[in-house]
Amino acid sequence: MLILTSLLLISGLCVAVGLTVNDNVGETVELPSVLESMKLEEFDFLIWMFNGWIIAEMSSGQLKVNLHAQFKGRLQLSPDFSLTVRELRLEDSGEYRRVGRKKGGSQIPTYKIQLHVYGVCVAVDLTVNGSMGGTVELPSALGSLNVEDCLLLRWIFNGSNIAERVRGKNAAYNHPQFQGRLQLSPDFSLTVRELRLEDSGEYQRVGMKKDGLQIPTYTIQLQVYEPITSVWIQPEYTWDPENHTCAVHLVCNSSGGLRPSYTWRMRDQTESSSRLHFFLSPGEGNVTITCTAVHAASQMSRSHTVKCIPTVGFSLCLLKMAVFSVGLVIMVSAVITVHLRERFYRQREPVQGAETEGTAPPGGRL
Incomplete structure (x- = not known):
């Protein structure tokens, strides 16, 4: 299993x-x-x-x-x-x-x-993948035989008869699962429209020639999948000031399909993964990247344009430089302030002394 x-x-x-x-x-x-x-x-x-x-x-x-x-x-x-x-x-x-x-x-x-x-008793001759809501044609694979050579041709789904041709006349059984969704072609190929998940299973084309000999059974395994309904890309950018580049991280997601595989295309390069990581410089301008989600029955793509734009931010080195600069400005300002105060007081001392010598005592004369 x-x-x-x-x-x-x-x-x-x-x-x-x-x-x-x-x-x-x-x-x-x-x-x-x-x-x-x-x-x-x-x-x-x-x-x-x-x-x-x-x-x-x-x-x-x-x-x-x-x-x-x-x-x-x-x-x-x-x-x-x-x-x-x-x-x-x-x-x-x-x-x-x-x-x-x-x-x-x-x-x-x-x-x-x-x-x-x-099934384990009959070998599968063909596997056909279909998508919900879509249409598939199951070939009758009669080889060199013509339908006119056959007395009976019949399509069987998981053991139940769903369509047949007897003595030149086509007939579709009123199987409730396929009502209004089956069509037989002139060579007895079977078309199934508006596929559903429950249509998955084993289809057998059996028959008998007019001389009474049976023709080899042809077995088809049909797998119906949910289609991929949407694809989207999650971007993440990180500016690296040291190297002047952007680190780009992209994640591709999809909904509706079971176990899809993902392929990225950028310029002339392709990569198979759900994630993509690369570096981009500002001088490269706009770059378009396409992600394609694929499974057995459907695929869908989504494109995204990336551009490296430098962003302002502090690195540790810049932070140290800023702290040092601020400290230096404070020290210089302090030195200048002390020097100016000393000079101011030195200039005031002679003036105050002169005023003291020329002042008469209370009640006296000069």
């Missing part, structure tokens, strides 16, 4: 894309509740949802499972509300969400798990 982990925080939404789990038909998988240090007693309710349907819950301290016919007898809740699914089927592929609300009324972040269940 292969488990890929990632975390995506969507600004303004209480949704966490947490885990992708891949496993095979017939196996058992445990989907973690990720409640961390919180206990069940702290919650008003906890719910497990599968493609929008409630399949297990905890309410008023009571655990309930098997709330969906598809999983009857195959679900089990652990004491920490982790969900175990036994005897996996192809149709168990899809999106599982753990949601909840604490007794104080505050919701906890939703934890989302994407489960892909693969």
Whole structure:
């Protein structure tokens, strides 16, 4: 079993894309509740949802499972509300969400798990990636055969018939999941429109020729992903007065897509990472940098223009120089003040002496 982990925080939404789990038909998988240090007693309710349907819950301290016919007898809740699914089927592929609300009324972040269940009896001839809301065409891969050579052609999704051609006439089954979204081409390729996450799974093209011989089954594994809906860049600049350059730190983020990879492009250079660090001088002017987020089914880019602008700030050296200068000014001022005071008093002493000698005593004469 292969488990890929990632975390995506969507600004303004209480949704966490947490885990992708891949496993095979017939196996058992445990989907973690990720409640961390919180206990069940702290919650008003906890719910497990599968493609929008409630399949297990905890309410008023009571655990309930098997709330969906598809999983009857195959679900089990652990004491920490982790969900175990036994005897996996192809149709168990899809999106599982753990949601909840604490007794104080505050919701906890939703934890989302994407489960892909693969068949083990039939080899997959082709893997097709699609994006939610998009359209894919699944090729019939008849090779040199013409549809007229076949008595029967049929498309099967996770064990259920969804479309067929019998004796030259096309027909689409009224499968509730695909109602109004399927179309057969003249060569029996199947188009699926307005893709949903639950459309992920195994598609088989089977058939029989007019002479009664079966033609080789063609198996396609379709994976439907959430599209990348937005990309944004977080910039941070630090002016280095010693080297007269700016240290530029950029972080690329995206929302909507599961585990995207990131590529930066600056001038003629590219780098694969979600973070980019480089130095820029004021003389280089405006520099445009583009970040592209990519996953199996979609991609989106965002550009950002950076410019190095020197900023005024005190370094330790400048601070020492300023303190020294202020101290020097104070010392010089003090010396000048003392000197002026001494000179002033020396100039006043002769004048005061002369006035004393020429003054007559009280009642006397000069």
